[in-house]
Amino acid sequence: LGYAPNTWNSLKKFLKDAGFKEEEIFKAGLTVKKDSDNSYDRFRGRIMFPVSDLNSQVVGFTGRIFEEVTGEVEAGKYINTPQTAIYDKGKILYGLDKAKIDIRKNDRAIVVEGNIDVIMSHQAGVKNAVASSGTALTYAHLKIIKRYTPNLDLCFDQDQAGEAAAKRGIDLALSQGFNVGIVNIASSEKIKDPADLIKESPQNWVEFSKNGRPIVQFYIEKAFQKYDPKEAIGKKNIAGEVLPIVKLIENKVEQAHWLDELSNKLKVGQKILVEMLTAMKSGTRSSFPKENQLASFEPAGRLVLEETLLALLLRMPGKSKEFFPAGPEEEFEIFQDQLYNNIFQRLKTGQALFEAPLSYEDNLRLELVKFKSDQFFGDIEEKDLENEIGRLAKSLKKELILEKIKDLEIKIKEAKSQDEALLFLKEVQRFSTKLASL
Numbered sequence: 001l002g003y004a005p006n007t008w009n010s011l012k013k014f015l016k017d018a019g020f021k022e023e024e025i026f027k028a029g030l031t032v033k034k035d036s037d038n039s040y041d042r043f044r045g046r047i048m049f050p051v052s053d054l055n056s057q058v059v060g061f062t063g064r065i066f067e068e069v070t071g072e073v074e075a076g077k078y079i080n081t082p083q084t085a086i087y088d089k090g091k092i093l094y095g096l097d098k099a100k101i102d103i104r105k106n107d108r109a110i111v112v113e114g115n116i117d118v119i120m121s122h123q124a125g126v127k128n129a130v131a132s133s134g135t136a137l138t139y140a141h142l143k144i145i146k147r148y149t150p151n152l153d154l155c156f157d158q159d160q161a162g163e164a165a166a167k168r169g170i171d172l173a174l175s176q177g178f179n180v181g182i183v184n185i186a187s188s189e190k191i192k193d194p195a196d197l198i199k200e201s202p203q204n205w206v207e208f209s210k211n212g213r214p215i216v217q218f219y220i221e222k223a224f225q226k227y228d229p230k231e232a233i234g235k236k237n238i239a240g241e242v243l244p245i246v247k248l249i250e251n252k253v254e255q256a257h258w259l260d261e262l263s264n265k266l267k268v269g270q271k272i273l274v275e276m277l278t279a280m281k282s283g284t285r286s287s288f289p290k291e292n293q294l295a296s297f298e299p300a301g302r303l304v305l306e307e308t309l310l311a312l313l314l315r316m317p318g319k320s321k322e323f324f325p326a327g328p329e330e331e332f333e334i335f336q337d338q339l340y341n342n343i344f345q346r347l348k349t350g351q352a353l354f355e356a357p358l359s360y361e362d363n364l365r366l367e368l369v370k371f372k373s374d375q376f377f378g379d380i381e382e383k384d385l386e387n388e389i390g391r392l393a394k395s396l397k398k399e400l401i402l403e404k405i406k407d408l409e410i411k412i413k414e415a416k417s418q419d420e421a422l423l424f425l426k427e428v429q430r431f432s433t434k435l436a437s438l
Contacts (some may be wrong), residue, residue, distance in 0.1 A: 026039055317349070
């Protein structure tokens with residue numbers, strides 16, 4: 001650790017005396033430009049955390065406020081080196097250079113939220129802990145972790161911001177095939193993060209870190225605490241919170257395990273849960289038709305896939321036509337969500353995303369897609385982006401075709417004549433051929 005003095009140009013002066021040019025110091029992220037001719041030290045009056053790459057070479061810094069900074073209007077608790085030629089926060093995990101051996105040895109990585117959490121965790125003996133550098137987990141972060149282990153436990157701060165950060169990382173990690181767990185340290189109101197727990201008892205953190213719970217188990221327990229499983233609406237809400245997570249799990253055996261677990265706990269037939277899982281389209285949910293029966297609804301599973309695909313296409317708009325050509329073969333809209341479909345159609349035709357003002361909610365959703373595009377996929381190679389677009393496109397097309405087949409099977413049962421039933425059957429065969437060709 002280090003300390004940045006509470007002065008405006010101590011570092012700049014030191015580096016210039018050492019022979020560095022002012023522009024070089026600025027490009028390293030160590031100064032901020034006041035105007036075209038003047039700059040000042042970025043880090044002042046702060047405890048400094050050097051951030052290293054995998055080879056233990058310092059590439060940037062995080063500065064935590066230590067004393068009141070003169071003249072600084074908005075002194076954030078933490079500030080970080082901005083994006084530079086050698087520092088990309090979407091690719092850097094704090095502490096990974098020191099944790100990588102223990103991650104491989106334990107076959108598990110623990111991602112915590114802050115630099116201090118990482119340092120104190122290593123001091124307590126849990127040396128497979130790392131932190132993302134002031135950002136949500138990105139595709140690049142996960143790709144690096146995958147070199148050492150497919151097992152990932154998340155331990156974020158016990159507040160709304162921490163929970164939001166965890167959620168952002170969970171869907172991406174599951175989509176990349178990680179075995180995701182949660183280390184839950186909510187033992188008391190005083191304990192907000194691993195550093196608090198370690199100050200109270202290092203041994204408790206050692207024990208907690210060994211007992212990460214599978215992500216679906218964590219969400220099941222949380223949902224059952226939140227809602228009453230004896231009431232119809234409670235069952236619906238529990239399923240609505242858990243099934244979108246189950247939907248993200250690629251392994252069908254693991255999916256079946258959690259469906260069985262949820263079925264037993266809710267005392268609801270597994271067949272109903274399977275139908276709900278396959279029927280997921282968007283973020284809307286329908287009401288119960290009967291008091292004691294779970295209704296099919298459309299939770300966030302498909303919406304997450306559509307959002308991710310759109311975020312990818314923002315990086316490669318040209319692929320909108322290549323993967324989704326217009327013509328007689330395009331029998332349904334790949335994006336079922338209206339806003340996402342509007343954006344997609346504009347990408348296909350090369351139009352600006354939106355000319356007219358959007359509603360507050362739609363604008364927020366659009367900004368989230370842009371954020372996901374920049375943070376998760378901003379540093380991915382074109383080949384990997386293209387592969388991911390193809391994978392998601394195939395996945396969404398399969399879902400739509402299966403829904404068409406399901407609707408046609410219902411029409412066959414309700415057909416008024418044998419000829420009508422045969423027409424629907426031919427359509428089923430046609431869609432089944434399309435499904436097999438994907």
